[in-house]
Amino acid sequence: MTFESIIYEVKNSLAYITLNRPKALNALNQQLLTELNEAIEMIQNDDTVKAVIVTGSGEKAFAAGADITELKDLDREAAAKQSEFGNAIFSKLGALPQPVIAAVNGFALGGGMELALACDMRFVSTNAKLGLPEVGLGIMPGYGGTQRLGRLIGWGRAKQLVLATDTIDAEEAYRLGIANKVVVQSELMTEVEKLASKIISKSSAGVQMAKKTMEIGSDLTLEDALALEAKNFGSLFASPHQEEGMAAFLEKRPANFN
Numbered sequence: 001m002t003f004e005s006i007i008y009e010v011k012n013s014l015a016y017i018t019l020n021r022p023k024a025l026n027a028l029n030q031q032l033l034t035e036l037n038e039a040i041e042m043i044q045n046d047d048t049v050k051a052v053i054v055t056g057s058g059e060k061a062f063a064a065g066a067d068i069t070e071l072k073d074l075d076r077e078a079a080a081k082q083s084e085f086g087n088a089i090f091s092k093l094g095a096l097p098q099p100v101i102a103a104v105n106g107f108a109l110g111g112g113m114e115l116a117l118a119c120d121m122r123f124v125s126t127n128a129k130l131g132l133p134e135v136g137l138g139i140m141p142g143y144g145g146t147q148r149l150g151r152l153i154g155w156g157r158a159k160q161l162v163l164a165t166d167t168i169d170a171e172e173a174y175r176l177g178i179a180n181k182v183v184v185q186s187e188l189m190t191e192v193e194k195l196a197s198k199i200i201s202k203s204s205a206g207v208q209m210a211k212k213t214m215e216i217g218s219d220l221t222l223e224d225a226l227a228l229e230a231k232n233f234g235s236l237f238a239s240p241h242q243e244e245g246m247a248a249f250l251e252k253r254p255a256n257f258n
């Protein structure tokens, strides 16, 4: 598959999706979103991929938002459809069984921040700026920003970012719990790869079930979520990974889940 607006690579069990429109600060246009969707579907069908890294090409931006040149003439119906289209892709990314890490290497604004929010974890470079400027453009966030941010950091702070369109730096993103870690840009990919490698050295069955349980459970009542946890916990037992993980502990050796 040849892509033009993203770069897709698989190396050492890691899939890399690099948004690749650096001249437009990796703004998310229709072609880029379509290619992103195709890459996600390739990952869904590739069980050699153990974790996914999403980043932007160039040193300036992760993504500076949806492509405003494409948005400006949409009518109401087309805009709602576009929001549904993007939301479906971002949700599919977040729902991948593998962990998905955003390496936020610069501006993550509007749809760019919303894409980072759809990932499981975010490492952010010191030069990054994050924000949801949409209400300043006479619209509102439409790729998940009105929903995922409040669930992540609480509604008061999310409302401030959305309604006042505060742009925040990496340290503030860390303080608010949006960024898992702040790293200088030259070290960003190495640090993200270290995290991914650590995760993929664990039991993939455990990692994927824990991710799925957190993902689904966060939208349930606590009671239903705990019932789901018990069911999914049970499903990991009497399995090769559980047997190896526990045997390795008792035999005082590292587990080998391959």
Ligand code: CO8
Residues within 6 Å of the ligand: 023, 024, 025, 027, 064, 065, 066, 067, 068, 069, 071, 079, 080, 082, 083, 086, 107, 109, 110, 111, 112, 133, 134, 137, 140, 141, 142, 143
């Ligand atoms: N869309 C299209 N082009 C863009 C975008 C964008 N979002 N962002 C940057 N570009 C382009 C610029 O137009 C410019 O192109 P050119 O060189 O041809 O003039 C090039 O990228 C470089 O940008 P700048 O010259 O502006 O670079 P600066 O360093 O001066 O500024 C900024 C960097 C501050 C990031 C600035 O580019 C900016 O403010 N960009 C727009 C940020 C923004 O408002 N993003 C939100 C967009 S709306 C959105 O994301 C909605 C998501 C929900 C959609 C729901 C479905 C309908």
